[in-house]
Amino acid sequence: MSNDQNETARRRSLFSRRNLLIGGATASAGAVAGVGIELAHRGGTSGNNAGSDGHEGNPQAVASGDAPLASSRVTFGGKRQAGIATPAPAFGNFIGLRLRPSVGASDIKRLLRILSEDARELMSGRAPINDQEPELAAISANLTITLGFGERIFDVVNPGAKPSWLKPLPAFEKIDKLSDEWGAADLLLQLCCDDKVTLAHAQRMLLKETRSFGTVHWVQDGFRNSAGSLKKGTTMRNLFGQVDGTINPTTEDSSMDDVVYGNMDGLKPWVDGGTSLVLRRIHMNVDTWDEVDVPGREDAIGRKLSNGAPLTGQKETDPADLSATTPIGFPVIADYAHIRRATAQAPHEKILRRPYNYDLPVSQASGLAKAGSSTGGVSQTGLIFASYQADPIKQFVPIQQRLAELDMLNTWTVPIGSAVFAIPPGCEDDGFVGDFLFKE
Numbered sequence: 001m002s003n004d005q006n007e008t009a010r011r012r013s014l015f016s017r018r019n020l021l022i023g024g025a026t027a028s029a030g031a032v033a034g035v036g037i038e039l040a041h042r043g044g045t046s047g048n049n050a051g052s053d054g055h056e057g058n059p060q061a062v063a064s065g066d067a068p069l070a071s072s073r074v075t076f077g078g079k080r081q082a083g084i085a086t087p088a089p090a091f092g093n094f095i096g097l098r099l100r101p102s103v104g105a106s107d108i109k110r111l112l113r114i115l116s117e118d119a120r121e122l123m124s125g126r127a128p129i130n131d132q133e134p135e136l137a138a139i140s141a142n143l144t145i146t147l148g149f150g151e152r153i154f155d156v157v158n159p160g161a162k163p164s165w166l167k168p169l170p171a172f173e174k175i176d177k178l179s180d181e182w183g184a185a186d187l188l189l190q191l192c193c194d195d196k197v198t199l200a201h202a203q204r205m206l207l208k209e210t211r212s213f214g215t216v217h218w219v220q221d222g223f224r225n226s227a228g229s230l231k232k233g234t235t236m237r238n239l240f241g242q243v244d245g246t247i248n249p250t251t252e253d254s255s256m257d258d259v260v261y262g263n264m265d266g267l268k269p270w271v272d273g274g275t276s277l278v279l280r281r282i283h284m285n286v287d288t289w290d291e292v293d294v295p296g297r298e299d300a301i302g303r304k305l306s307n308g309a310p311l312t313g314q315k316e317t318d319p320a321d322l323s324a325t326t327p328i329g330f331p332v333i334a335d336y337a338h339i340r341r342a343t344a345q346a347p348h349e350k351i352l353r354r355p356y357n358y359d360l361p362v363s364q365a366s367g368l369a370k371a372g373s374s375t376g377g378v379s380q381t382g383l384i385f386a387s388y389q390a391d392p393i394k395q396f397v398p399i400q401q402r403l404a405e406l407d408m409l410n411t412w413t414v415p416i417g418s419a420v421f422a423i424p425p426g427c428e429d430d431g432f433v434g435d436f437l438f439k440e
């Protein structure tokens with residue numbers, strides 16, 4: 001069979017399986033869209049499926065030519081889900097869904113299969129089977145789609161498999177001003193991409209699939225520096241202007257495996273290839289931060305604003321010397337400095353920080369008081385603090401406890417949301433994320 005014939009056969013099989021998976025009200029809408037795409041494909045006008053790389057005859061792909069990001073892809077399947085150890089693209093949307101009370105194990109199974117199938121297509125730059133804007137799927141731009149499970153998925157499908165840490169974190173009373181608006185959810189969709197148009201389309205595709213199963217509880221919409229504006233490998237800056245992400249595990253040695261996938265003494269992954277996400281939404285009061293001079297800002301964190309070097313060093317990568325003192329005997333990195341308080345006190349007490357900035361439209365700035373900040377500000381700004389680790393209780397909680405107890409940064413930051421998710425492993429080509437939970 002030619003590549004074209006293979007692709008047609010593959011999509012026909014996806015199409016008939018999708019008709020089996022979608023039931024009731026969604027079936028007709030999905031079927032109509034699917035037929036449209038099938039017809040478009042036969043006529044050679046669809047943007048998603050002509051040619052071996054899915055790009056021939058695709059106006060969107062032709063328009064993007066050899067633009068480097070257009071066909072940059074991250075693989076969907078495999079031992080681990082993408083979107084964690086893979087480099088963080090410019091935009092990150094985190095969507096928390098609540099399942100309808102009537103949803104049972106077989107519905108969840110169908111939903112996860114549908115989402116996995118769509119994610120596989122979208123990450124490959126191909127339109128899912130019922131995509132009504134297939135042109136928007138052609139630019140992959142490092143799109144990753146990662147699924148996370150809240151407690152409810154386990155309670156309904158397989159209570160015995162639920163990790164013991166999958167529950168709300170203990171309260172950090174001195175700092176938390178948590179709102180349920182950003183609280184626990186049943187299912188997480190994490191979408192990261194270097195192109196906001198691709199991301200918006202992928203998000204819409206996935207949400208269309210979920211609508212008969214549940215409702216959107218929150219969407220946290222984040223960003224980093226755009227692709228191409230920083231040299232590869234440069235650490236991002238947050239909206240306080242700080243270099244943020246210097247001390248982090250990496251795939252260049254075993255630290256990512258150790259910290260995120262529990263491949264070290266004292267840690268155990270909840271399932272091989274699985275991990276966890278602690279998602280804290282942290283308001284940053286840039287209005288009162290404006291009142292602080294550079295030495296005050298650097299003292300609070302223990303690092304220089306210019307290049308992220310520790311106050312005891314010259315370069316970002318210089319190790320911080322926590323024992324260094326000034327000529328009159330004070331620690332150079334203060335007792336209350338964020339990095340002193342956050343630094344690991346035990347080998348396993350480490351996390352992968354993969355945060356995204358958020359910055360809500362200024363017209364919403366009147367909501368500032370809600371986040372515990374002063375009135376009269378013009379910004380609703382902060383971090384979507386995404387922390388991945390094998391075991392949140394052993395790794396994240398002790399760090400957060402120390403920071404809640406004492407951290408100068410708390411003067412300008414307020415945690416306003418908190419949710420924990422189990423991140424399942426990746427899946428085989430014919431499987432779906434979470435399929436192992438349904439096996440006998």
Ligand code: HEM
Pocket residue numbers: 238240242243244245246247248280282283284301303308320338339340342343344351382383385396399400403409413
């Ligand atoms: C808005 C809130 C926060 C801001 C603006 C912030 C900013 C920073 C900055 C600028 C650094 C230094 C550079 C680096 O290593 O990345 C840092 C380090 C770090 N932060 Fe945060 N952070 C925040 C919240 C948190 C939270 C909630 C945690 C965990 C509970 C955390 C854990 C860490 C750790 C583990 C380090 C590395 C410490 C070390 O030097 O070993 N941070 N943070």
